[in-house]
Amino acid sequence: MLDYRQLIEKYEKDLIRNRRYLHQHPELGFDLDNTVRYVKEELTAMGCEPKEIGNHGVTAVIGKREGRCILLRADMDALPMKEESGLPFACTSDSAAHTCGHDTHTAMLLTAARIFKELEEDLPGKVKLLFQPAEEIGYGCRDMVENGILENPRVDAAYGEHIMSCFPKETVLYGTGSMSTGADLFTITVHGKGGHGSVPHTTIDPINIACHIVLNLQTVNSREVDAKEMAVLDFGSINAGSAGNAIPETAVLKGNIRTFNNDVRKQIKKRISEIAEQTAAMFGGSARVEYSLEMAAVNTDARVTELTGNEIKKHMDLEKVNDHTLKLPFSEDFSYISERVPSAFFLIGACPEKGEVLTQHNPRIIFDEESMKTGVLVYVAGAVGYLKQGKEETI
Template sequence: MNQFLENARAMKEELIKYRREIHQNPEVGDHLPQTTKYVMEKLKEFGYEPKEICESGIVALAGKPDAKKTFLLRADMDALPIKEETDYPFKATNGNMHACGHDMHTTMLLGAAKLLKQYENELEGSVKLVFQPNEEGFKGAKLMLKSGVLENPKVDAAMALHVHSGTPTNTVLYGLGTAIAGCTIFRITVKGVGCHGAMPETGVDPINIAAHIYTSIHEIIAREISATESVVITIGKFQAGSTHNVIPDQAILEGTIRYLNVDLGDFIYKRMEKIVTSTAEMFRGEAKIEIVASVPPLTNDKDLANQLSSYVSDVVGKQSVISFEGGGMGSEDFASYCYEVPTVYFLLGAGTKEEDPHYGLPMHHPQVVFNEDILPTGAAMHAYTAMMWLKAHQ
């Protein structure tokens, strides 16, 4: 174990270089040509034969391809459409930003790939390395699954990790059971009849309709859901009109429903459908709601979580690994994997404000900064956990 950690730490400057090159060139969504090319080239340098099984979806295999057991490690590669405001000399300038740490995740898995090549003769099975697009849009994991990421060879268990801003450096958190909320991204389109602001009676005001819809859907949480249930409805976009004295003909609302129980999420959406259509009709307009994207709640397999956490303890120390029960209301599209195979999702502490005033801002903040000291830790966690799980399951 000591030698393994030394090898991981010896890569630190190399990993920092990878991370900064990826950070400086962030790409959003399904189409990540620069990032994909970069990752493919590095994997080939390490001795892999990576394949792109879908657009910007990369798979590489370490170990024995004809092995009885296969363990999957996944990293997400996409960024966010956020203008970076850090004081990094390598900050992005293209209007996008790795504000959720996916550049860190991609780098850690590249580090794990290099470590696994060094220890390939000791692997008692195969490790499938997965680099995925569009986690932020909740479409990447589903695209990878549809493209056969769990087959050839068949995957038996899977793991992913996410940097966690505000948690002490190299502290690892993991949930037992349902740990992260499901999320439904929705769009409500309200149609009215545009008219001059001086004569509202000649039109149908979609802003008025949208305002009533906005207020009414929040009553679902207040009056139709038990106070003991964890659910959140958020409207993050309310768009209508282009000038001060004209009533427009359309208004758009976009938001999310977050839930830890799938049935409850379905119930909320159906109630919203009814509220949207009936409210619009009541005020002489029309409206519809549609799902833009969705992801189910993420559930860690308890037995697998306890097993993998023991391997993680070897890497960071037992005192730095903390389990919890109950779920947070953020969402993560790795959840889609957990309905197909046993999975575990770890959170790796990326620094607090007490360690450095730059650390500790929330993910998706334009000034968020992560401690690069955790890059070797993440690489070691990935590689060592996969090796040990395979050893225990032959």
């Protein structure tokens, strides 16, 4: 069995160099010109033929032989905030910072690519790399799927990783079933009939309707969703009118749904439309529900998770692997891939030994850099293990 750890040690300097460069040059959403240039240059330098895909995505295929194709995904975007980590290589930008660790994901997949390239002649299939934009705003993975990332060559299985500051360093956590929550952001626009506040009987008051909609929707979680299921349905914004003596024409409500179970998600979305429309109709108005974000939960496939997870375990201290089913209250747009091909998802613990434990997106967050080597190992061991299944390969 190949000692991947030795290979990873060989490329550790590049891993750190790439991570620190990306860390110091964060970019947001789809605006990743410099990051895309850097990733393409690094891939080209190692002999890959990178291609841009969709809006600021990069892909490359490694492997010359027939066989299965596994897609490995790393996201590349940062968050609109100022870093306050105090690290010697901290980013000085006021408007962007890698506080979710996507710089480490990109660096880890670049190092994995280097190792796949070294093993290319013996790879029992193909590895498709995906460097994805705009995960933080939830639209990047969808753009990649819509632009054909799962075709040519057709992808048989996929996985992604996320570095996590709240889990012990160099640990790997994964599980089957839904790992993250789905996230849906909705807007309900209520139409009434405006008029003078002194003659409300000549109007249809959209504020009154909006209030009833909010109250009626409270029963969805408390009376309609199975008590064993976790579901969040709440509002973050209500806007209507501008004067105390005028009934407005419209009211606009904005809210948020989070669910682990995609069937519960569908149930809640159906009920929001029904309750909003029927409540508005009851008072003579109308309501329209629209979604600005629709992201399912990441659902991992039992077989792909077991196959890749077992291969990773062969190269790790078993005490550092937690393969129990995980349910975490965050959302991940990798769900656009996991809805379409059998997928796995791995969390890489990277809590620094000293200091406070901070969660992702905190401006002071620090990830343990050594833990990136575990992330590379997960990419390499899992992918090779998946490709060689059922084959007499010695790699």
